Amino acid sequence: MTLLKEVERQSTKSGTKFNAACQQCISENLQVSSRSHLAPSPARSVTAECKRQDDVRHSAKMRFTLKILRSLMSKRTWVISPDTKFTYQTLDLRKSKLENVPENTTRLELLQAVRLDGNDRLDDVTFLGKIPLLRVAAMKNCQLTSLSFPTDMLEYIQLRALEVYNNPYLADFSDLGRLSKLQHLNIGSCNIEVLPNELFELKRLRVLVLDDNPLLEPITDLSPLDKLQVLLMRNCNLTELPHSTRCLSQLMFLAVEQNQISHISSTLNTLENLQVLSIYGNRGIHISSKLGRSQSLKRINVDLKFCQKNLPNKLSKMINVWKDTPCAWWKQL
Known part of the structure; x- marks a missing residue:
């Protein structure tokens, strides 16, 4: 909920509606988040730890996207x-x-x-x-x-x-x-x-x-x-x-x-x-x-x-x- 509250705080600060801020976030980031699992690895020598961190970041972004969708x-x-x-x-x-x-x-x-x-x-x-x-x-x-x-x-x-x-x-x-x-x-x-x-x-x-x-x-x-x-x-x-x-x-x-x-x-x-x-x-x-x-x-x-x-x-x-x-x-x- 932290990320979602941050979007809400920024939208209130700028005087725009929360839904409008969510839609802006979707238009800028959603396509990246939905395709990120298809992106090739930048190097074959990526360690298992880096992959795990990438998976965590990806999961967090997907969860955030889902929260935005639910809010709309x-x-x-x-x-x-x-x-x-x-x-x-x-x-x-x-x-x-x-x-x-x-x-x-x-x-x-x-x-x-x-x-x-x-x-x-x-x-x-x-x-x-x-x-x-x-x-x-x-x-x-x-x-x-x-x-x-x-x-x-x-x-x-x-x-x-x-x-x-x-x-x-x-x-x-x-x-x-x-x-x-x-x-x-x-x-x-x-x-x-x-x-x-x-x-x-x-x-x-x-x-x-x-x-x-x-x-x-x-x-x-x-x-x-x-x-x-x-x-x-x-x-x-x-x-x-x-x-x-x-x-x-x-x-x-x-x-x-x-x-x-x-x-x-x-x-x-x-x-x-x-x-x-x-x-x-x-x-x-x-x-x-x-x-x-x-x-x-x-x-x-x-x-x-x-x-x-x-x-x-x-x-x-x-x-x-x-x-x-x-x-x-x-x-x-």
């Missing part, structure tokens, strides 16, 4: 879907200049969620299979290239939510379909041109975020994802709503903003749970007057400048000119 853990409420939220023990390592997740992270027995956003050197996700209780992993704005895992790890991965927004080099989704318990997936802004087939193996998925991907092929069949409650496809080069959207009987929120969609048909009336339809930013869009017959639809988010005039009274009551999807839980995702 806190309880945080994660909204997995509109009707599901959990309070998880969360490790916050955002913007810590990490290249790899620290070894000692796997020794945090109560760790359930990890935030690694903004580590723009991070490209390894194998740690997901080493933390038995991990349920949420957020790795936005990193440098991930693959979502593949060693075969012996897959059975230990119990993720409920995975966020990898803005990883433009992410190309390998080979093991995505094997994350069988995944309910929340954000793969927006990953430079995806064709949706990976593995995506449609996620039978429990409730929230799917595909925003800002330059899709080159139309989405043909969404019916395997029949548990979806939230589907976000904003700025995805769409020219029409996927016809299979009508098969998503549990869908509550549908956002297709900033596309080139010209027509919204009344087929959405078959979605008995749809509450919000967000189509803002689609120029010249035409909304079927029959959509006003929907028993569940409450709001249509649209820019009236680019929508047909003289809408039926029942339909016009649903129109909402806000630019943001009007649901309180959305800001927590």
Whole structure:
């Protein structure tokens, strides 16, 4: 505890938060401590006593690292879907200049969620299979290239939510379909041109975020994802709503903003749970007057400048000119 108290004393003296001081310590020293056992001996003639001292120093540094990691853990409420939220023990390592997740992270027995956003050197996700209780992993704005895992790890991965927004080099989704318990997936802004087939193996998925991907092929069949409650496809080069959207009987929120969609048909009336339809930013869009017959639809988010005039009274009551999807839980995702 002496070393930890020293960090706390220095952080108080400098007027910075303790957590900020810990993160600074991690960004400067963690990579060295996690790799020090791989460093070659400076000379072959190193005595056994020196090796023992090196091991002691290494162990002390690793213990110190573990204490820092534990100090950064806190309880945080994660909204997995509109009707599901959990309070998880969360490790916050955002913007810590990490290249790899620290070894000692796997020794945090109560760790359930990890935030690694903004580590723009991070490209390894194998740690997901080493933390038995991990349920949420957020790795936005990193440098991930693959979502593949060693075969012996897959059975230990119990993720409920995975966020990898803005990883433009992410190309390998080979093991995505094997994350069988995944309910929340954000793969927006990953430079995806064709949706990976593995995506449609996620039978429990409730929230799917595909925003800002330059899709080159139309989405043909969404019916395997029949548990979806939230589907976000904003700025995805769409020219029409996927016809299979009508098969998503549990869908509550549908956002297709900033596309080139010209027509919204009344087929959405078959979605008995749809509450919000967000189509803002689609120029010249035409909304079927029959959509006003929907028993569940409450709001249509649209820019009236680019929508047909003289809408039926029942339909016009649903129109909402806000630019943001009007649901309180959305800001927590």
